[in-house]
Amino acid sequence: MNNHVPAVAFTASGYELPSYEAVIPEAALSGTLERARLVIVGGGLTGLTLAADLATRGISAVILDDDNTVGVRGASSRGMVYAQKTLEVMDRLGIAERMIAKGVTWSVGRTLSGEDVVYSFNRAQENRSKQPAFVNLQQFYLEWFLVDRLRELGAEIRWLNKVVAVEPGESQVRLSVESAAGSYTIEADFVVDATGAGSQIRSALGLATNAAQHLDRWCICDVRCTDLDVPERWTWVDAPFNGGRAVWQHMMADHVWRLDYQLAPDADPSEAAELATAAARVREHLGPEIAFELVWVGPWAYRTQVLDQFRLGRIFFAGDAAHVMSPFGARGGNSGVQDADNLGWKLALVLAGKAKPDLLDSYDAERRPAAQENIRVTSRTARFLAPQSAFERRLRQVTLDLSREHGFGQSLVNTGRLSLPNRYTASPILGEGGGFCFPDLALADAQGKTKFLSGLLGELGTGSLGLYVPRPGRDPARAAISGIGGDGLPYLVRTLDIGQGATRCGLSDPGGEIARLAALAPGDFVAVRPDLYCGGILRSATAAGVEALLARSVGFGATR
Template identity: 50%
Template structure:
């Protein structure tokens, strides 16, 4: 029997446990914001709040990142997430370490039936996707949080009990040095799919488990493969089942093989079995070493509400979708970006509690959409009836010759920034604004994320206002968190150069038109003929001020 080589294990960082000041004290200390869980969503939120000058306590029961054994887990980081990381100050590290890609191919058997280039519709400074092992992203976030210095990160701290109070949340915490109790004005649960907090509070997750089975092989090849996302609907080298092929950092390829539903998960993960699959795919002489092998199944769930009193759920604690299209981890990162600025404004006394309700009103429908999209992908990849098998065969056969059918080949609709429906804070709904490269009037470069990276404010982009209008608008919004900018003209405001891409992307551009962009880079309002009064009114609405008593 062949002995397969394994690469040396990753050496993940370990951070020290520091006994907290509350340990051994009879006094129960209250903290404004406590986050439980140092995965991608919890770390993104902690970093987001630190960037905004807000102190939080972050609890995690481990003292490292990723999982023991350093599997790849989440790997595909979408443009919206990368833009968030740009604002948080870690994008350059991610881009330097990860693999940038925008092109993908889909095969049926030996025939390519579909390909796509995600760069075609992008105006952002960030690419459509970067592939990077999840533990690296978590690692960079932790180091950035420690660099910012405002977050009390408490490792080896397991929350054993949570109780909602009338005006806060009670937490019992177990550590290597003993147990203690704290209270929080607001608690954010980022503990993942098996959230013990959700269980303790008796909140129904509406979980369902798929019978679909996969096996991941993280592999390093001696001879490189094309840096593209390749998928097979029915790979001949995998008994007619699906296969994914992605390059990650360190020259490691992640290859996902769809397995029979009744497979023995221990057997399919044995090196000699995984190695035989690779040789079947790439030839008997392919030279490689394993980095990690592991089986997985998946489930989905969705909470009815992401806010329960003083407790907010983000990431997998709130929603889990099947992995097709990278909509899981990216959605959790975007949960954090949505909630972060709202918590910051409330903590700083610039908005009322009503604004926090908009987190659920926006992110719960986004999760519903992601669940619907990924469920359709799962049914295409694993048909459950003869009719579904027949439909898939027909779609694949037509796709090679007819463009209309290519859109029906569903191996995973890649993660996008979800639009938000109309709501009290968003009378017209909202959509994401990409991180466009911009220029000041004097020619110096900037980007939307750079404009949003300091403090917590909305950006008002006003096309060629007059000096009188600009002065009146500054007076009307003086007490509100708004950074008012002109696009072209001579208004006396900080002025960006007129840019057709910006106007087109915002959906405006005529003199006097105005776009309000929130701190999470979502367009909250468009005004055709803006006045100081309508600008101030749109801003108050976006911040929930008009809903407050």
């Protein structure tokens, strides 16, 4: 079925985005109290991803959004670099092919100082996943695809339904909602706030955001240019065409380029965003021969914030409602997708009655430290791009000088450490050796057919996949371990051939990647969670140990 979104129109006020009809719920017409098991507030990237994740697991949610479009009306491309983990999530949700077809796939990045390349990388050289390293795509397209997918899955998005009050309780959360037909009330078992950095729910609950504002200022220029075709990430630390300040350059869909220009400390952001000023800046960048059209221009600054807790009773905070970080390294939108990826399967198991409610505590235990790490990483980039003292400026110059002469100096150049899955440590559901994320690796079944990890987990449903490496010859533990799980339990064990000489294994690891990442040997066992994270590793595994680790990884029974 060819249902790709066409190129959007460009207008003087920005992108021309789709509009959806306001939804009038029955409760608004009848004045009755509505009951729901789960309400997701916010139809942006994080909220839509979470809703789609749950829908593919057979869990319906009420989705409320106070607007009637995707992206931000009249605004820019916003998020646009989607990393491999996000692509793996979207592949599971059924829209990665659309993203790749519409966007720009890339793996090469170059960092320049003046005219010199001082650092470069090629993520394709180390790629072991089914998905490419990166795809550049304007955020509204991804949200658009998610809306289409949710419609295919039968989910209802209530456009122009605004939450105006929240009352948390021990057994439910009460939301007051305004619609075009009047107000109504929903009582929900659980609520997820995915309304973004300006969350009114968070403010109403009086939660501290621990916010910090950075003085650095930038100007985005989304530029349509058909004369260029460079599907790479280029960043300048001190671009000669931008007064010796930083510049980012990314190619996106529709021949639109995302150009970010660092402004002088004393620049007036509104003046910098005037069309004539922006056009002159782009002309200086591209040279006199390249034709271009300004699509959108706007200044931006960045701040950081992170909640003290991502869970407050029956309310969860995800995406920018939970954390905000500078955009360096594309960690903002990708982090929100990973929040949804982490929370979705846990909510699904709890709502299906297959896991204890305290499984949900692991969301905060895993995703809050991840947000803190992302803030630390992006803050270091900010200091490199905008040194705050003479010492920092000198240190950066020394680093750039070293990078021109010595290979080790290149690794010190920091224009954005690109998004990778965070490692989880202090989590109640992780066993020994767990907490790292597997790529979507290719295995083979007993007939030699390729099976990706995500597909194997999809066949299982919502649960953990256990992989046992049998000892060659007689293995007294094999029969007991390989029979664990199934029959409605949220986990299942398969035997894995890593070349150890065991026969009749259900799966094999032809590339040796799982064996390498988990350092597996005969007799070992590894648990793979629904989000492709390692739930734990057992050396010289026993049936009792395997069952306990799998149950722990999905909150089956007490998690603490």
